[in-house]
Amino acid sequence: MTSLRAVGLRVVPIRSVAIRLAAIRLAACCLALTAASAQVSYERLLNADDEPGQWLTYSGAYNGHRFSSLEEIHRGNVDQLELKWVFQTKSLEKFEVTPLVADGVMYFTQAPNTAIAIDPATGREFWRYEHQGTEAPVCCGRVNRGLAILGETLYMGTIDGKLVALDAASGNVRWQVQAADPGQGYALTHAPLVIKDKVLVGMAGGEFGIRGYLDAYDAETGERAWRFHTVAGPGQPGHETWEGDSWKHGGGSIWVTGSYDPELNLTYWGIGNPAPDWNGDVRKGDNLYTESVIALDADSGKLKWHFQFTPHDVWDWDSVQVPVLADLDFKGKPRKLVLWANRNGFYYVLDRETGEYLAGRQFTYQNWAKGLDEAGRPMRIPGMEPSAAGIKVFPAATGATNWYSPSYSPRSGLFYVSAWEYSYGIFRKWKSRYEPGQPYIGGTATPWVPDPINHEDPGHSAVLALDPLTGERKWEFSMTAATESGILTTGGDLVLTGAKEGYLLALDAATGELLLRKNLGGPVYAAPITYKGADGQLITIPAGNALFTFGLREEKEEGER
Amino acid sequence: MYRNHCAHCHGEKGQGGRGPSLRTRRLRQADSDEDLARIIKSGIPGSIMPSNYYDEKQLGLMVAYVRAFGAQSEQAVLAGDATSGEALFFDDGGCGQCHMVGGKGGRTGPDLSEAGAVRSAAHLRESIVDPGAEVEPRLYAVRAVTKAGEKLYGRRLNIGTFTVQLLDASRGLVSVAKSDLESFEIVKESMMPPYSGVLSTGQVDDLVAYLASLGREESSK
Numbered sequence: 104m105t106s107l108r109a110v111g112l113r114v115v116p117i118r119s120v121a122i123r124l125a126a127i128r129l130a131a132c133c134l135a136l137t138a139a140s141a142q143v144s145y146e147r148l149l150n151a152d153d154e155p156g157q158w159l160t161y162s163g164a165y166n167g168h169r170f171s172s173l174e175e176i177h178r179g180n181v182d183q184l185e186l187k188w189v190f191q192t193k194s195l196e197k198f199e200v201t202p203l204v205a206d207g208v209m210y211f212t213q214a215p216n217t218a219i220a221i222d223p224a225t226g227r228e229f230w231r232y233e234h235q236g237t238e239a240p241v242c243c244g245r246v247n248r249g250l251a252i253l254g255e256t257l258y259m260g261t262i263d264g265k266l267v268a269l270d271a272a273s274g275n276v277r278w279q280v281q282a283a284d285p286g287q288g289y290a291l292t293h294a295p296l297v298i299k300d301k302v303l304v305g306m307a308g309g310e311f312g313i314r315g316y317l318d319a320y321d322a323e324t325g326e327r328a329w330r331f332h333t334v335a336g337p338g339q340p341g342h343e344t345w346e347g348d349s350w351k352h353g354g355g356s357i358w359v360t361g362s363y364d365p366e367l368n369l370t371y372w373g374i375g376n377p378a379p380d381w382n383g384d385v386r387k388g389d390n391l392y393t394e395s396v397i398a399l400d401a402d403s404g405k406l407k408w409h410f411q412f413t414p415h416d417v418w419d420w421d422s423v424q425v426p427v428l429a430d431l432d433f434k435g436k437p438r439k440l441v442l443w444a445n446r447n448g449f450y451y452v453l454d455r456e457t458g459e460y461l462a463g464r465q466f467t468y469q470n471w472a473k474g475l476d477e478a479g480r481p482m483r484i485p486g487m488e489p490s491a492a493g494i495k496v497f498p499a500a501t502g503a504t505n506w507y508s509p510s511y512s513p514r515s516g517l518f519y520v521s522a523w524e525y526s527y528g529i530f531r532k533w534k535s536r537y538e539p540g541q542p543y544i545g546g547t548a549t550p551w552v553p554d555p556i557n558h559e560d561p562g563h564s565a566v567l568a569l570d571p572l573t574g575e576r577k578w579e580f581s582m583t584a585a586t587e588s589g590i591l592t593t594g595g596d597l598v599l600t601g602a603k604e605g606y607l608l609a610l611d612a613a614t615g616e617l618l619l620r621k622n623l624g625g626p627v628y629a630a631p632i633t634y635k636g637a638d639g640q641l642i643t644i645p646a647g648n649a650l651f652t653f654g655l656r657e658e659k660e661e662g663e664r
Numbered sequence: 665m666y667r668n669h670c671a672h673c674h675g676e677k678g679q680g681g682r683g684p685s686l687r688t689r690r691l692r693q694a695d696s697d698e699d700l701a702r703i704i705k706s707g708i709p710g711s712i713m714p715s716n717y718y719d720e721k722q723l724g725l726m727v728a729y730v731r732a733f734g735a736q737s738e739q740a741v742l743a744g745d746a747t748s749g750e751a752l753f754f755d756d757g758g759c760g761q762c763h764m765v766g767g768k769g770g771r772t773g774p775d776l777s778e779a780g781a782v783r784s785a786a787h788l789r790e791s792i793v794d795p796g797a798e799v800e801p802r803l804y805a806v807r808a809v810t811k812a813g814e815k816l817y818g819r820r821l822n823i824g825t826f827t828v829q830l831l832d833a834s835r836g837l838v839s840v841a842k843s844d845l846e847s848f849e850i851v852k853e854s855m856m857p858p859y860s861g862v863l864s865t866g867q868v869d870d871l872v873a874y875l876a877s878l879g880r881e882e883s884s885k
Binding site for chain 2: 242310380491493531533535538541542543544547549550581582583584602604606620
C-alpha cells in the first residue's frame, strides 16, 4: 500500500492509478491550504492525550507520563514488528532527542542544533535548518533533546544560548533571542515547553558556575515574559541557604523539560547541581533551589512551592528528572501527586498542590543516607562527603537514575524507571576558583558504572517497575551494560525502552517479561515515542546516530511490492 | 592532581603500570600538547583511561607535568639481552603460542607488539613471573558450558544482556546466546600460568629486555 499525504492533511491511502491521480490532484489543490491547516493550538497541547496518533510535546503530554493509549501494537503482536525506515543523522554527537509528530510531519533535532522535518511514513526529509554558532563550551556533549511546537512554529534552544523560533513548514527563522551568555557557560539543551502563549526554557551549565534560571518568552514575538532564578539571590526566599557570595555562581541548571498541571496552572521543573559540584566548602548551606523540584505559576513565574531532594549536594546528583504528575488515591483520599525517582537513589511521592512530602524510600542501593525523615529530608551518614583521598559512595555521580524519561502507565498503575544498580563513584574534592566560561567543578568523581568490559562490574542496569505510591519494586528487568534510555508505556500494555547495548526492548508492562528485542547497533540515549502513520501505529526510537521506526508487518496484496 | 588521578595506572613517577609509561619522549597518542590535553580531558574511548574535569589552567599544569616525565625517558640499562629474549619468546619459552608480536605468534593472549611503549620493565617482569598479581578486567576469561555439553574457555571479548563473545583457545571467535548456556562464569584470573620457577632469572631478564624494546621510539627501525 502506498500513500500520498501533505503537511496538515489526513493520510490518503491510494490503491489504483486512477485514484492515485485523483489524489495527487486533490493533494496539489490542498497543498496551498496546508500552511493554514498545520496548527497545533494550545487546546491541542492541553488535550494531547486525546490525540494519541500525534506526539506533540517532549513527554507526549503535559503530565510527563510518556504514556500513549495506542493499543494496535500490544503484548500479543509486538513480536511482529518490522523495520519501516531508518533516518541517519549527519552528526556524531550523542543523539538524545525526542521527536515531535504533528499532522503528518516529524520534527526533531540533530545535535548540536540542526532542526529537521521528515515524513514519518517514509523517513524522507522535507527540510533542515542548521543553526550556526555552536562552538560554545558544554560539559557533557553538544546535545539537544528536542523541540516544542505551537501553531505553526517550532522552538529550539541552542548551545550558544539562543531560543530560535522556526516556521514549521519551511524551517525559516521567525525570530531568535539571546537567552543566555554562552561565554559564561550557559547553554540551552532541553526541549522547550509551550504553555498557553509562552515558551519556557531553562539554562544548562552547572559545571561552569552559572546562576541558573527558567525563562518564559512570548511565543509570537520572543519577548521575555518572566524569569525565575533557580539559585536564590538577595530578596528571594532561600537566599540564606548560600554562604557569602556563593550564590552568584551557584549552578542550578535546567536541562530536561518540565511538566504542567493546567488545573493548578503550575509548571514543575527539576533543578540541577549546585556549583562547584564536589566541594561544598565554598557554598555552605542547603543551596536552594538546586537539587529541588520547583512549582511555578505558569503566567507569572512566581514560586508556589519547592521541595529539595538533596540539600547541599556534593555528589552531582542533578534533580532534572521529568516530573510525573498523577492523580491517585493516597491513603484513601484522591490526591494530585508528583512521582519522582531521583538520581540520589530515593523515590519520592509529593503533593503537587503544596509540595508536601507524602512517601519515599530508596529504590536502588545507596550508602550516603540512613533514609528519609518525616519531611522527606535525607538523614545523611557522616563522612560520605568527597575528600582529598577519595570516598566511595553509592550511587555514582551518574546516579541511580538520571535524566532519562521515566513513564507512568495508568493502565498498569505502575511507575517505570531506568536505573543503574550498584554503581559507585570515588569522590574527591579540591579547591577551584571561578573563572567565566571555565569548568567550576571542585573535585572529581571517578565513576564505577556498569561496563562489562572495562570494569569488574559489581553492578548492572535495569528497568524497574515501582508501586507509584510507595516506590516498592514490583519487577525488574536486568541488563548487563548501563542504560541511558528513557521509557515509553502504551495502551498495548508494553514497556518500550533501549539501552547502551543498542537494543529496542519491549517488555510486558505487568510482569517485565521480555517480548521483543531488536539490535539497532548503537546506544539508545533517549526514549521511544509512538504515533499513528498511514497504515497504523508506529514506534520511533533513536539509537546510535539514527532514528529507527517500526510498525506491524503489512499484509501485501497480490502484485504489490 | 597527578597523584590522585593518574598515578594509580601510570605510576607515581610516570613509569607506567596498568597504564602506559609516560617516561618516553614521544607519547603514542599525543604528539602535540593539544592532543595530550584532549586525552587528559576526554579520556580514550574503549580504554580504561577516563575523562576528567579540568579547567584550562589545570590542564596546562597536567600537560607540563606529564611532559616532564618524557624528559626522563626510561634509559635504565636492563640486565638481559633482547636478542636472546626474542629467541626465547618464540621458541623454548612458548610465549609466542599465545602472544603476537609484529603479526607473528598466537592470539589468545594480548598482542605485545607495543609492550615496551605501554608498560614499564617492572610491570613486564611481574607479568611474566606472577601474571595473576593484577589482571585487567579487559583480560578476564569466560568459562562456559553449552546446553549441548560443549565446553568454552577463552578471552572475554564482549558480554551483553543476551549474548557472549569470546576468543576461545581452540575454536577461535565464538558468539553464543546466554540462553543456550548451561553454566557461565567470568574468570577474573589470568589465563597465563606463572613462569616463576619455569624460567631462570637470566631468561626472565632476557624476555624483559626484549619486551621492553617493543614499540619504543628508540628501537624503531
